[in-house]
Amino acid sequence: MSTDDPEAGVDPTVLETADDIATMEIRGAATIADAAAAALATQARRSDAETPATFQEQLRGAARTLYETRPTAVSLPNALRYVLRGMDGETVPDLRESIITRAEGFQSDLEQAQTRLGEVGANRLRDGDVVMTHCHSTDALACIEEALEDGKSIEAIVKETRPRKQGHITARQLREMGVPVTLIVDNAARRYLNDADHVLVGADSIAADGSVINKIGTSGLAVNARERGVPVMVAAQTIKLHPDTMTGHTVEIENRAEDEVLSPEERTDLAVGPGDEDDDLAVENPAFDVTPPRHVDAIVTEHGQFPPESIVTLMRELFGETTGEPWEV
Numbered sequence: 001m002s003t004d005d006p007e008a009g010v011d012p013t014v015l016e017t018a019d020d021i022a023t024m025e026i027r028g029a030a031t032i033a034d035a036a037a038a039a040l041a042t043q044a045r046r047s048d049a050e051t052p053a054t055f056q057e058q059l060r061g062a063a064r065t066l067y068e069t070r071p072t073a074v075s076l077p078n079a080l081r082y083v084l085r086g087m088d089g090e091t092v093p094d095l096r097e098s099i100i101t102r103a104e105g106f107q108s109d110l111e112q113a114q115t116r117l118g119e120v121g122a123n124r125l126r127d128g129d130v131v132m133t134h135c136h137s138t139d140a141l142a143c144i145e146e147a148l149e150d151g152k153s154i155e156a157i158v159k160e161t162r163p164r165k166q167g168h169i170t171a172r173q174l175r176e177m178g179v180p181v182t183l184i185v186d187n188a189a190r191r192y193l194n195d196a197d198h199v200l201v202g203a204d205s206i207a208a209d210g211s212v213i214n215k216i217g218t219s220g221l222a223v224n225a226r227e228r229g230v231p232v233m234v235a236a237q238t239i240k241l242h243p244d245t246m247t248g249h250t251v252e253i254e255n256r257a258e259d260e261v262l263s264p265e266e267r268t269d270l271a272v273g274p275g276d277e278d279d280d281l282a283v284e285n286p287a288f289d290v291t292p293p294r295h296v297d298a299i300v301t302e303h304g305q306f307p308p309e310s311i312v313t314l315m316r317e318l319f320g321e322t323t324g325e326p327w328e329v
């Protein structure tokens with residue numbers, strides 16, 4: 001096997017998963033982590049490697065391919081690192097078995113963590129509360145689902161979430177749970193905060209200082225909520241804690257394609273005259289923003305709820321001094 005080609009020996013289904021993550025067929029931090037772990041298990045199952053060294057090289061290549069899809073949700077490298085750290089054995093069958101067991105264990109832990117987190121988050125919600133959501137977060141929805149199971153009645157104001165309208169997914173899933181939904185455009189959030197008892201969002205990454213990195217628009221919503229006196233609750237499993245931020249690294253914010261904001265046809269409509277070169281029309285499309293800890297009331301995890309400023313103690317406990325790329329095990 002040539003070591004020059006980083007994708008040599010990477011199974012086609014892993015390449016497909018990577019493509020689905022990059023194009024957002026698979027999206028949301030927890031779902032991405034789950035899919036990445038499943039892809040590593042598939043790589044292990046289907047590997048044609050004849051030597052342990054080749055097998056390990058293929059697994060690292062698969063991890064690298066998955067890692068390079070989207071940069072902001074730390075659940076992705078955390079998942080890859082966790083699964084690869086469990087790679088153990090002197091023979092290919094032993095190595096294969098270790099990866100499959102580790103990946104399956106990770107996926108089941110992820111599910112349990114979300115359920116536990118939901119129980120914690122549900123305790124913050126009272127019967128009759130109205131919750132305002134942004135984007136689509138499975139961790140946030142787990143809190144509402146658990147509150148409903150506790151017999152509480154909850155209503156939701158769901159922000160559309162431009163440019164990709166993930167709020168529509170939230171609206172559908174909440175209605176499937178029996179939650180009455182009011183869908184609003186993002187610009188109406190401040191007006192409707194008057195009717196909300198909580199802002200409830202998820203996270204793609206949480207930094208050591210308690211900053212929350214989530215879908216673009218979260219920070220503005222949190223500032224408005226603070227001004228209106230509406231508590232902001234972030235539902236985030238510990239897989240969202242970003243270990244590198246303990247050593248001063250920052251979280252990369254993904255910039256996505258401009259046609260998510262402005263289609264080629266719309267761009268043509270904006271022409272100021274015939275032959276307009278439109279070089280002076282820039283479109284920016286950052287997918288995430290950073291909400292400082294002072295605008296967040298609680299981070300809800302499977303280990304309980306934390307004021308954002310104290311999340312670093314949990315990070316130290318869980319990660320120790322971990323650093324490095326996910327495939328460097």
Ligand SMILES: O=C(COP(=O)(O)O)[C@H](O)[C@H](O)COP(=O)(O)O
Nearest residue numbers: 027028029030137138139202203215
């Ligand atoms: O910002 C997003 C999704 O962004 P995108 O649609 O760009 O992936 C979600 O709030 C977090 O990923 C948390 O989701 P979950 O709680 O499901 O992990």
